[in-house]
Amino acid sequence: MSKVIEVENLTRAYGAFKAVDNISFYVDRGEIFGFLGANGAGKTTAIKMLTGILEPTSGKGVVASFNIKTQRNKLKYKIGYMSQHFSLYEDLTLKENIKFYGGIYGLKKTEIIDRTNDMIKSLGLENIKDTLISEIPLGWKQKIAFSVAILHKPEVVFLDEPTSGVDPITRRQFWDLIYQAAESGITIFVTTHYMDEAEYCDRISMMVQGKIAAIGTLNELLTEFDAKNMDEVFLKLAR
């Protein structure tokens, strides 16, 4: 299996404080990788470096075969990003949002039209395609935001707490989309505070105070920490 993300001794310091402290790990192509940690453990800083938004203080990383330090602009075309805060433009319609993001990611006009139609069909959005995003329920918005984040068929998509506050059925429908994307070969890099969602991942890493304190499959972590579920693993590590 080829590696889509490979990071070695990655560090980001703010003065004497190391938000991310010498982390090394990899993510395989098509993998669903759960990136966990308490608030303030350094997850967001790490994601900013992996997506080319923030320059590392030291260490190196390759994402989608581009160097995260020297090829940041090229990298951005090969990745997708979605968070609970940053997703769609509320005062544009669904179709306008798709067109806008397609344009940003450099898709051709015909590609944008084709993929818009595909998306509307597969998510069953025919009735709301010309509705303003602000008038669409939250659960739908998150599903649409995810589909828009992978519109340009990125190699890896970063999802930062994508399901916070969403109802339990929609949350699971959202994970269906994640599985489908992973099956189509897109690598998923996801953070969440729902520990049941962590258990859906192929592998899970856990950050504590800037370092990766544990990494492995669910079963490996349960054995290593003598725990019944991820919730227990989290409590044991983060306390």
Place this chain on the structure above:
Amino acid sequence: MIEIKNISKSYNTTKALVDITLNIEKGKLFGLIGPDGAGKSTLFRILTTLLIPDKGKATLMGFDTVKDYKEIRKIVGYMPGKFSLYMDLSVQENLEFFAKVFNTTIAANYNMIKEIYVMLEPFKDRRASDLSGGMKQKLALCCALIHKPKILLLDEPTFGVDPVSRKEFWDNLKKLQKTENLTTLVSTPYMDEASMCDDIALIQSGQLLTVDTPINICKNFPHALYELKTNDNYKSLVLLRELKEINSAFMFGNSIHLTLNNNDIVIIKDVLKKNNFEFSVKIIEANIEDSFMELMTKEQ
């Protein structure tokens, strides 16, 4: 202590709350559980006198939220959903500000916040903007408590907070309930927090799905519930969904929760065997999330 009678509220054509009736007794820790957009914050704004309902009425300790708003503001401690402190004031300055607004001092009511504030004290000169998520939340709780309220209204205090800080927060609420006999209404989208409450209401699309103790809600789950673990949960889930014998099939962490239409698990086992899945299956008790999804589906 809190009486809510037939309250409805709409924003233009959106029905935020539809005919809500709810009683919360003195000293209870009451959870309002539901996703974003369910109407939780609207209810909090009505109870805190910030919003007037279209229909119905609510009273807190007998005071009407519309007529007696001045009285209510004195007896209620409120932590809104969005972080509400002054980012450019320090921890201590924020607390002093809230104390002064209510004509009191930190010293006068220090006992009330002591347990929580000791964790903040090392950072008392730090600006609120530089606190971690869990710390901000502790400070916000202290600010809501500093005037010694009788009723605590907390709107999604644990939203976006990691599991460890969430657990600490609930431990603090439990302690306050015991030592101060506070009546607390707290909302959350995290179903696993339901078990920390005495009573809960499940809310979805502006309507209450049910009101009861967490244990009773789980007991009232109307189906036999099976927990299935297979060597490939996602693929087996996709397969099972197509079967007419399946009433519901949802992923739950590293297992699948199933309910059946005719309650004949043998058919399901045969299908899994035929498709070469390795699996184990057993009957389990429903949790709040199972119950919520069941009630949600029924409502639709």
